[in-house]
Amino acid sequence: MNLLKRRRLIWLLSIAAVAAALGATTVLRYQGILLPVRVASGSMADSLLGPHRSLECKDCGFTFCFGLDLEVPLDLATCPNCGYARNDSTRATLHEGDRVLIDRWAYAFSAPARGDVVAFCDPTNNSELAVKRIMGLPSERIEIAHGEIFTNGTLYRKRLVEAMQVATLVYDDANRPHQEGKLAARWASDEQETGWRALNGGYAWTPPSPDNTRLDWLTYRHWRCYTSPTPRMEETPIADNDAYNQGLSRELHEVTDLILSCKVTTPSESEITLMLHDGRESFTAMISTITQSVELRRGERFLTRAALAELREPRARSTQFGIVDQQLLIAVEGKPLIRCEYTPLDKPLQPTSRPIGIAARGGECAVTEIRVYRDIYYLNAFGGSTTWSCSAPIPAETYLVLGDNSPISRDSRHWNSPGLHRNLFVGKVLGLRR
Ligand SMILES: [Zn+2]
Numbered sequence: 001m002n003l004l005k006r007r008r009l010i011w012l013l014s015i016a017a018v019a020a021a022l023g024a025t026t027v028l029r030y031q032g033i034l035l036p037v038r039v040a041s042g043s044m045a046d047s048l049l050g051p052h053r054s055l056e057c058k059d060c061g062f063t064f065c066f067g068l069d070l071e072v073p074l075d076l077a078t079c080p081n082c083g084y085a086r087n088d089s090t091r092a093t094l095h096e097g098d099r100v101l102i103d104r105w106a107y108a109f110s111a112p113a114r115g116d117v118v119a120f121c122d123p124t125n126n127s128e129l130a131v132k133r134i135m136g137l138p139s140e141r142i143e144i145a146h147g148e149i150f151t152n153g154t155l156y157r158k159r160l161v162e163a164m165q166v167a168t169l170v171y172d173d174a175n176r177p178h179q180e181g182k183l184a185a186r187w188a189s190d191e192q193e194t195g196w197r198a199l200n201g202g203y204a205w206t207p208p209s210p211d212n213t214r215l216d217w218l219t220y221r222h223w224r225c226y227t228s229p230t231p232r233m234e235e236t237p238i239a240d241n242d243a244y245n246q247g248l249s250r251e252l253h254e255v256t257d258l259i260l261s262c263k264v265t266t267p268s269e270s271e272i273t274l275m276l277h278d279g280r281e282s283f284t285a286m287i288s289t290i291t292q293s294v295e296l297r298r299g300e301r302f303l304t305r306a307a308l309a310e311l312r313e314p315r316a317r318s319t320q321f322g323i324v325d326q327q328l329l330i331a332v333e334g335k336p337l338i339r340c341e342y343t344p345l346d347k348p349l350q351p352t353s354r355p356i357g358i359a360a361r362g363g364e365c366a367v368t369e370i371r372v373y374r375d376i377y378y379l380n381a382f383g384g385s386t387t388w389s390c391s392a393p394i395p396a397e398t399y400l401v402l403g404d405n406s407p408i409s410r411d412s413r414h415w416n417s418p419g420l421h422r423n424l425f426v427g428k429v430l431g432l433r434r
Helices: 003-022 024-032 160-166
Strands: 034-038 052-056 063-067 093-095 099-103 117-121 129-136 142-145 148-151 168-172 196-199 202-205 216-220 258-265 270-277 282-288 293-298 301-307 317-323 327-332 335-341 356-362 365-374 398-402 419-421 425-430
Touching: 034 425, 117 398, 160 258, 160 317, 160 327, 160 335, 258 270, 258 356, 270 317, 270 365, 282 317, 282 327, 293 327, 293 335, 301 335, 356 365
Parallel strands: none
Antiparallel strands: 034 099, 052 063, 052 093, 099 425, 117 129, 117 425, 129 398, 142 148, 168 365, 196 202, 202 365, 216 356, 258 317, 258 365, 270 282, 270 356, 282 293, 293 301, 317 327, 327 335, 398 419
């Protein structure tokens, strides 16, 4: 949240607090500014949750939420983090929908922007209040294909912060399955002689031999983390399954837009290389204390470099490396460092079950708090991967709105006229989960 937004939020919350202190009558008078509402459906999960249950996985301890929009088959919930499929959903804690505030003045002096989450009177549902994200602007022609949004025929490329707002957590290494002794490790080395060793919360690396010039790789293996007749440890490419829609039977799609998030500690002269595979080729981001920089490569080919100051300080730096919307994105300590668009190779997509790696070379180093995320995968109106598009450009003062939870959301994709006139907006939604 930038400073301006934070100040505005503090100002609005101050008004709400004052209004609350003055009593209920006054609050009613101030509803013109901030309107508190409770989210009623899961169409914006995981940004906003409707009535839902939360449950801690019996195997890995990961806490996941699933909506009441759908029944859980046989009362058994599958953990999205480890794939354990025998979590008793009747033990889950029941929650009401998220409480949010609607800022009714948000668009008094500025136009709605793509990515804003807005509340509106749903023209297709008796003007009930609904909440969705703006993804199409006036005069644009919007198309959904291969899980992506195209505006006027051009792929919409999100910034890293936007991508993280709609990303789904695929694997959090803080929650390793307890049965991992019987199963293959999710992060592991294939080398006979490796310097990687698992710690609580991450992996430390020490040079395995004095002659240490090769990259020593730790590789992520993806398992099937959804209900399936095959064993969960069977390796498979990452798909667009999600925990929130437990019980929804639908076609899944392989996702190659991924973000690796971790903390990197490089106390001595060392290099840590992060690798992502886009289903056609691999890209690397090398963080080097020797050159004090992060260097981006496509295969062996150098692409670009960004300086990183004080890299030898012995502290953990949060680092994100993503391939999202045909661009390479790197941020360190929350600061965007590299955004590099590219054209994918002209060959068939072949997603791998091992699309992410971390390699070390040089002196001791460590990588902790490792999380893997996948990009949002938009579906057409009928849930499949085929193309959806609005038949004409969006009229003036009108916006296309989509739910983040594409498999169950009822939104612009389903309306005869997909645009939503600005007059139907109630305001901008504050208090999202991320
Ligand atoms: Zn689990």
